[in-house]
Amino acid sequence: MKPRKVLVVDDSALMHRIYDVMLRDQSVVHAHDGREALESIAQHTDVDLMLLDINMPEMNGFEVLDRLREGGQLANLQVVVVTTEGGEEEARRGLRAGAAAYLTKPFRNEQIRDAIAQLPERATPP
Amino acid sequence: MNDGEAKAPSSPEAGGRAGDALLTELRDTLERAARLVHALGANLGEPAPGLVGDDRAAELERRLSAAEADVSELADRLVESEHQVGRLMNLYVATYQLHAMLDPQVVRTAIADIAINLLGARRFVLLLQREEGGGYEIALREGLRPEVDALWAGEVYSGGDPLVDETLAEGGLRFGPTSGSAILAAVPLKMQDEVFGALVVLELLEHKGKLRSDDKDLLDLLSAHAASALLAARLFAAKDRKLKTLESLIRLARGE
Numbered sequence: 001m002k003p004r005k006v007l008v009v010d011d012s013a014l015m016h017r018i019y020d021v022m023l024r025d026q027s028v029v030h031a032h033d034g035r036e037a038l039e040s041i042a043q044h045t046d047v048d049l050m051l052l053d054i055n056m057p058e059m060n061g062f063e064v065l066d067r068l069r070e071g072g073q074l075a076n077l078q079v080v081v082v083t084t085e086g087g088e089e090e091a092r093r094g095l096r097a098g099a100a101a102y103l104t105k106p107f108r109n110e111q112i113r114d115a116i117a118q119l120p121e122r123a124t125p126p
Numbered sequence: 127m128n129d130g131e132a133k134a135p136s137s138p139e140a141g142g143r144a145g146d147a148l149l150t151e152l153r154d155t156l157e158r159a160a161r162l163v164h165a166l167g168a169n170l171g172e173p174a175p176g177l178v179g180d181d182r183a184a185e186l187e188r189r190l191s192a193a194e195a196d197v198s199e200l201a202d203r204l205v206e207s208e209h210q211v212g213r214l215m216n217l218y219v220a221t222y223q224l225h226a227m228l229d230p231q232v233v234r235t236a237i238a239d240i241a242i243n244l245l246g247a248r249r250f251v252l253l254l255q256r257e258e259g260g261g262y263e264i265a266l267r268e269g270l271r272p273e274v275d276a277l278w279a280g281e282v283y284s285g286g287d288p289l290v291d292e293t294l295a296e297g298g299l300r301f302g303p304t305s306g307s308a309i310l311a312a313v314p315l316k317m318q319d320e321v322f323g324a325l326v327v328l329e330l331l332e333h334k335g336k337l338r339s340d341d342k343d344l345l346d347l348l349s350a351h352a353a354s355a356l357l358a359a360r361l362f363a364a365k366d367r368k369l370k371t372l373e374s375l376i377r378l379a380r381g382e
Contacts, residue, residue, distance in 0.1 A: 014239035017219045022212075084242060086333030104333050106246045109212030110205070 003049035003078075003116065005029065009037040009064065010053040010082075015105075019051060022109055034059025038067055041077070048076060049116065052099070054083035054090070065097035074098045078119050082107065148214050148343065155207040159200055166196045213340060216244055217347055224355040228362040233355045234266050237325065237348065242268070244344055246334030247327045251278045253294070254315075254323040254356065260284065262294065262323055274308075275328065287312075290326055297321045299345055301337070311337060313345050315353035322353040 005027040008019045016030050029044050031037040035058045041047060054061035061081060068074050081094040086104040094102045101115045223236040234252065241247040252266035261284040270278055277286050285291050289300045293312035297319065302309045311327040325348055330336065 012239045012243055014219065014223045014236060015243055017223060018216060021215050021219060084246075084248075084331055086331055104331075105243050106334065108209060109215065110208050 002026075005044060005047045005049075007031060007037065007040055007044065007047045007050045009034070009040075009050060009056070009061070011056045012053070015053070018109075022112065033057050034061065034064040034067075037064050041068070041073060048078065049119070050077060050079045051112070052079050052081050054081060054085050054094070062093060062097060065094065065099060069098045080112070080115050080119075082112070148210055148217070152207055152210045152214070155203055155210065159203045159207065162196050162200045162203065166193055166200070213343065217343060220244060220344065220347055221351055224351045225358075228359045230356065230359040230363055233352075233359045236355070237352050238266055238268055240344070240348065241325065241327070245327070245337075245341060246331045247329070248331045249275070249329035250325060250327045251283075252323065252325050253283050253290070255321075256282065257360075265323070269329070278326075278328075287326075290324060293324050294321055299349060311345065313349050315356070316349055317353045317357060322357065325352065 003026060006019075006023055007029050008016055008023075009031045010016060010019075011032050016032075020028060029040055029047065031040045033056045037050070037052070038059075041050075052061045052064060059067075061083065065074075065079060065081075068077065068079070078100045079098060080101045080103060081091075081099045082103045082105060083090070083094075084105045091102040100119050103111055103115055220240050223239065224233065226236070227233065237252060238250075241250050247268070249269040249271070250266075251264055251268075251270070253262035254265040256263050259282075261282040264278060264281060264283055267278060272279065277283070283290075287307050287309060289302050289304060289307040289309055290312045292298065293300050293314050297314045297316055299314060300312045302311070309326055309328055310330065311325075313325040313327070314321050315323040315325065327337075
């Protein structure tokens with residue numbers, strides 16, 4: 001899968017810059033907490049991939065996933081959770097909430113690339 | 127990397143040298159990959175003239191096996207080179223973030239970001255030489271547990287952990303735990319061979335497990351760049367305060 005636009009949601013400036021370099025041939029938009037992420041999704045309707053941190057101020061990643069699922073927005077959006085929370089319970093919770101993949105930090109950059117490549121294709125919305 | 131010690135590079139250019147070494151390694155890998163591609167092309171060529179029947183089949187089979195082995199090695203090399211590129215990229219971004227702003231709080235946040243997101247530290251403290259008085263200010267603490275971290279509970283660290291004390295005194299990067307110290311790593315923050323503080327890693331994220339050889343580059347980078355970034359930010363903040371005071375005095379003198 002090659003996403004058209006990627007939304008990076010993380011409260012770390014370092015991670016935003018890493019994603020910027022890693023995804024330099026993609027269109028990337030940024031949000032620094034959960035609330036900002038939901039606003040970005042509403043504003044950028046062509047975002048089809050979200051890289052989502054869990055521990056964030058304002059609204060955490062699980063709450064973001066719940067809101068997206070309730071709003072039916074996960075139909076056109078794939079979410080890869082990327083977090084320092086490495087427990088199995090957290091991973092299960094993320095996947096149950098609608099995430100397509102769950103990765104832990106620190107990660108090898110190729111893990112992100114592989115996770116994106118392995119996401120199933122979705123029908124392009126009209 | 128557990129018991130024992132590893133000396134951190136002695137000059138502030140250590141982060142740059144680590145990057146140079148990685149670049150050389152990456153260049154070697156790519157050159158080797160190019161040679162493998164060339165050998166692969168040769169193996170896929172026509173069999174020697176004059177071979178017939180079983181000999182021809184055996185020759186083709188030998189070449190196929192050689193080509194498969196080359197492809198497998200090439201794939202391994204490409205994976206390794208991708209990994210090296212990723213490591214270089216992270217080192218570049220970490221260096222950039224450390225020097226991006228001249229606000230001491232932002233620099234401290236950048237150090238914490240690197241420790242958590244790139245190193246996988248769960249519990250750590252940042253010690254910085256106090257501008258006045260002895261000892262080291264505990265400038266940053268993350269994930270501390272009061273029941274085991276009494277040594278790091280106050281505002282000032284005046285000694286007590288042998289590995290940390292050795293690092294602050296001699297400037298070497300040290301790894302634990304040892305019989306006298308429960309810490310995982312003490313990373314000296316150095317500028318021009320002078321130690322200005324240390325990053326003390328007390329615990330890693332559970333899924334991280336232990337420090338790996340890859341992490342050494344990152345620790346060297348912190349050792350070489352964190353102190354200069356912090357000191358530059360401190361100086362800038364101090365000068366900025368003085369400048370604002372002088373501007374106020376001038377405005378006052380002019381009756382504005």
